[in-house]
Amino acid sequence: MAKIELDGFETYISQLTALKADSLKTCKAIVYPGAAILADAMRSEVAGLATITDTKAKNNYQHNNINAHLSESQKAGLVESLGITPIGRDRKGMIQCSVGFSGYNGVRTQKHPEGQPNAEVARSLEKGTSYLKRDAFATRAVKAARSSAEAAMQSEADTQIQRIMDANG
Amino acid sequence: MPDKIEQLEQALALTGYEFAHHGWSRAPGTEYGTWSEESADDLLGNGRHIERATVVTIDLFTRDASRTPRQKVEEQLEALGCPWRLDSINYESDTGLIHLYWRVSLYGQN
Numbered sequence: 001m002a003k004i005e006l007d008g009f010e011t012y013i014s015q016l017t018a019l020k021a022d023s024l025k026t027c028k029a030i031v032y033p034g035a036a037i038l039a040d041a042m043r044s045e046v047a048g049l050a051t052i053t054d055t056k057a058k059n060n061y062q063h064n065n066i067n068a069h070l071s072e073s074q075k076a077g078l079v080e081s082l083g084i085t086p087i088g089r090d091r092k093g094m095i096q097c098s099v100g101f102s103g104y105n106g107v108r109t110q111k112h113p114e115g116q117p118n119a120e121v122a123r124s125l126e127k128g129t130s131y132l133k134r135d136a137f138a139t140r141a142v143k144a145a146r147s148s149a150e151a152a153m154q155s156e157a158d159t160q161i162q163r164i165m166d167a168n169g
Numbered sequence: 170m171p172d173k174i175e176q177l178e179q180a181l182a183l184t185g186y187e188f189a190h191h192g193w194s195r196a197p198g199t200e201y202g203t204w205s206e207e208s209a210d211d212l213l214g215n216g217r218h219i220e221r222a223t224v225v226t227i228d229l230f231t232r233d234a235s236r237t238p239r240q241k242v243e244e245q246l247e248a249l250g251c252p253w254r255l256d257s258i259n260y261e262s263d264t265g266l267i268h269l270y271w272r273v274s275l276y277g278q279n
Binding site for chain 2: 111128129130131133134
């Protein structure tokens with residue numbers, strides 16, 4: 001009767017078991033460099049946004065004129081609040097995080113006496129409103145960062161998998 | 170035969186709404202429409218631009234909360250025969266306007 005011998009099969013099983021055991025931690029480590037690249041691209045886009053002075057913006061508002069750009073304080077709010085959320089697993093099981101804006105800027109209005117929400121300002125600019133021309137800065141950032149973010153995550157995935165395989169080899 | 174950009178202008182005129190080219194932003198609260206060329210969406214192959222296409226954005230700011238504005242614009246976009254999608258619908262609480270935003274890829278301009 002033919003006999004088959006498999007060398008290293010148990011080692012391979014233990015490596016796969018180790019990969020599975022640490023999968024959440026590994027995936028989070030893989031997502032991080034991609035998020036960092038996207039955050040850098042977003043920071044660069046925000047830094048390049050054109051502005052008008054706060055005085056001019058307030059004047060436009062009081063005289064029912066439109067604003068072609070964000071005010072300096074609105075832009076400052078975006079610059080200061082740009083961040084990355086903790087990496088976690090969403091309801092669909094995807095491991096991901098968000099790059100975006102939080103908190104409030106220093107522009108106090110009747111509607112927003114505590115300051116305008118930075119996320120709302122970002123959305124207004126990204127999609128445009130009846131009084132603010134669209135400037136899809138976030139779409140541009142994603143487009144610019146996508147391939148390098150994917151490459152960085154692929155590289156990190158290779159490194160992480162190799163590390164676990166070596167540690168259990 | 171008019172080119173695709175001219176056909177789009179004619180199609181928008183048939184919606185019954187006024188769409189200005191690059192006419193973004195009016196006095197806050199004013200109903201208006203605008204369209205703009207945004208970028209290229211060419212089909213590339215063999216190191217050539219096999220087919221040229223232009224991405225056009227269409228924005229309509231209206232107080233009409235019914236489906237009518239959407240239907241009127243989308244009927245014309247369908248008749249145009251180019252791929253389009255409704256990117257977003259947003260209610261502006263400070264002006265009371267509803268912002269409808271479409272993206273159209275106008276191909277066949279070689």
